[in-house]
Amino acid sequence: MRPQTYSHGLLVKTREFVLNIPGADLLKEMDMCGMVSGRDQDKFALTGLTPLPANQVKAPLIAECSVNIECRVSQIINMGLHDMFISEILAVHTDENVMDEKGRVNVGKVAPVAYAGSRYWAVTWATWVSPGGRRDNEKGRKGKRRGAVRKGGSPV
Numbered sequence: 001m002r003p004q005t006y007s008h009g010l011l012v013k014t015r016e017f018v019l020n021i022p023g024a025d026l027l028k029e030m031d032m033c034g035m036v037s038g039r040d041q042d043k044f045a046l047t048g049l050t051p052l053p054a055n056q057v058k059a060p061l062i063a064e065c066s067v068n069i070e071c072r073v074s075q076i077i078n079m080g081l082h083d084m085f086i087s088e089i090l091a092v093h094t095d096e097n098v099m100d101e102k103g104r105v106n107v108g109k110v111a112p113v114a115y116a117g118s119r120y121w122a123v124t125w126a127t128w129v130s131p132g133g134r135r136d137n138e139k140g141r142k143g144k145r146r147g148a149v150r151k152g153g154s155p156v
Contacts, residue, residue, distance in 0.1 A: 002082055006039035011073060011085055016057040021067040024111040024122040029064075034115065056090040066095035066110050 001008045011017060022030045029047040036046065044051050051060035054070050061068040071087040098109040111122045 001085065006037045008083065010038075012076065014058065015073040016059060017071050017073070017085075017087070018054055018057060018059045018061055019069040019071060020062040020065040021069070021110065021112050022062075022065050024113055024124075026064060027113060027120055030113060030115075030120070054091070061093060066098045067105060067112070068093040 001011070026049075029049055032047050033043050036043065043049070050063035052063050052068075054061050054068075056070045057072065059070075061070075069089055070091040070093075072090055073085050073087050075086040077084045077086065094105055098106055100106045107126070108124050111124045113120050113122050115121075
């Protein structure tokens, strides 16, 4: 992350964050968040996304993201023009509808999105399955969360 960004300053100051993983259904909101700085605009008000309180850190979860990972920065490594934040995972929250029968996240149901090379990319299927694994291309739906975030729709 470039040191000139607002997010960089917040990470250095608070040393904690939530990695909210958006699915392909949130492309418009994700793009809007990338086009403005939180220094100048409230991204929740801009996008209509819903903040939820986290259990371990002060940064919010995003209700519309089916995977949220609470993290604490343990080390900052300067990489020249950017800094890399090495972090400890404190808590993971997942929507029950993106879990398989073994309690693992089904990436095809999440359809996580990344921005690279001026394009958005969604991961929706496995190209290779390791021994003991399985391929699963089912599409995901929003719904009740599994684990620490909510049961019956309310934060714990």
